[in-house]
Amino acid sequence: xxxxxxxxxxxxxxxxxxxxxxxxxxxxxxxxxxxxxxxxxxxxxxxxxxxxxxxxxxxxxxxxxxxxxxxxxxxxxxxxxxxxxxxxxxxxxxxxxxxxxxxxxxx
Numbered sequence: 353x354x355x356x357x358x359x360x361x362x363x364x365x366x367x368x369x370x371x372x373x374x375x376x377x378x379x380x381x382x383x384x385x386x387x388x389x390x391x392x393x394x395x396x397x398x399x400x401x402x403x404x405x406x407x408x409x410x411x412x413x414x415x416x417x418x419x420x421x422x423x424x425x426x427x428x429x430x431x432x433x434x435x436x437x438x439x440x441x442x443x444x445x446x447x448x449x450x451x452x453x454x455x456x457x458x459x
Contacts, residue, residue, distance in 0.1 A: 390458055
């Protein structure tokens with residue numbers, strides 16, 4: 353039996369439409385459908401990691417890539433200030449168990 357795909361995997365596989373701001377071979381950037389700031393982006397890696405707890409030392413370049421892409425995209429959208437955030441586990445606010453970086457920005 354195959355595990356059911358989460359919503360982010362369905363977006364990555366183009367099974368669900370989303371507002372895509374950027375994509376490359378390592379990640380995709382979309383708008384959060386429940387924004388917590390005037391600009392709220394999600395940077396989702398293509399690598400299927402459940403959460404930040406599943407990151408291994410060999411993923412350090414991927415994490416740097418996610419942060420760099422997030423920074424470039426939020427600035428491109430005019431943010432003067434921003435923050436980067438990973439939610440880890442249900443009690444940490446994680447709702448979808450596919451690693452993703454929240455990039456929240458203010459103009």
